[in-house]
Amino acid sequence: MYLYYILALLVIAIDQLTKWVIVKTMELGEQLTVIGNFFHLTSHRNSGAAWGILQGQMGFFYIITIIVMIGVIYFMQKYAKENKLAAIALSLILGGAIGNFIDRLFRKEVVDFFDFTIFGYDYPIFNIADSALVAGVILVIIVTIIDERKEKRQNDK
Numbered sequence: 660m661y662l663y664y665i666l667a668l669l670v671i672a673i674d675q676l677t678k679w680v681i682v683k684t685m686e687l688g689e690q691l692t693v694i695g696n697f698f699h700l701t702s703h704r705n706s707g708a709a710w711g712i713l714q715g716q717m718g719f720f721y722i723i724t725i726i727v728m729i730g731v732i733y734f735m736q737k738y739a740k741e742n743k744l745a746a747i748a749l750s751l752i753l754g755g756a757i758g759n760f761i762d763r764l765f766r767k768e769v770v771d772f773f774d775f776t777i778f779g780y781d782y783p784i785f786n787i788a789d790s791a792l793v794a795g796v797i798l799v800i801i802v803t804i805i806d807e808r809k810e811k812r813q814n815d816k
């Protein structure tokens with residue numbers, strides 16, 4: 660059971676460590692080329708949510724993040740025992756939400772640095788916490804689809 664909270668802590672540690680390195684070693688706006696025009700490390704700050712929406716609405720972000728955290732912990736206590744994949748997904752979401760929450764609390768903005776340009780589209784610059792959040796959300800969707808298929812098969816018998 661506690662394994663999943665350790666996974667969340669690991670996500671938070673890696674997220675905060677990478678953000679710390681970016682802040683300490685790169686100027687704001689500085690860009691490092693990793694893979695040609697595809698992948699750069701760009702030191703960026705975002706006081707909003709995805710795609711920079713709701714800039715500066717920290718009060719709103721605190722409330723949403725606390726709701727997300729309570730919801731995730733509730734479902735972890737409920738489903739972690741029987742469904743490992745769901746527990747891992749929820750740990751990733753918890754870790755990602757807390758990672759960005761720490762930035763919002765202490766920096767009043769989020770540090771971003773993964774800068775991908777896919778088919779000419781400069782995807783919004785993001786961080787480890789965002790990656791964990793998106794991975795967790797996708798995993799929850801997959802688990803839900805698998806469970807529904809299982810239930811359907813049982814009902815058909």
Ligand SMILES: CCC[C@@H]1OC(=O)[C@@H](C)C[C@H](C)CCCCC(=O)CCC[C@@H](CC)/C=C/C=C(\COC)CC[C@@H](O)[C@@H](O)C[C@H](O)CNC1=O
Pocket residue numbers: 705707708709710711719720723724727755756759760769770771783784785786788789790792793796
């Ligand atoms: C990942 C959610 C964003 C993250 O939410 C959080 O913190 C949560 C815990 C708290 C928010 C206040 C509430 C979620 C709002 C929902 C949302 O936003 C819709 C998201 C859809 C999603 C498809 C599933 C797209 C994903 C986009 C991006 C990530 O792609 C990998 C681009 C990230 C860059 O814009 C970067 O500047 C963002 C910056 O780091 C701050 N991050 C946040 O606000």
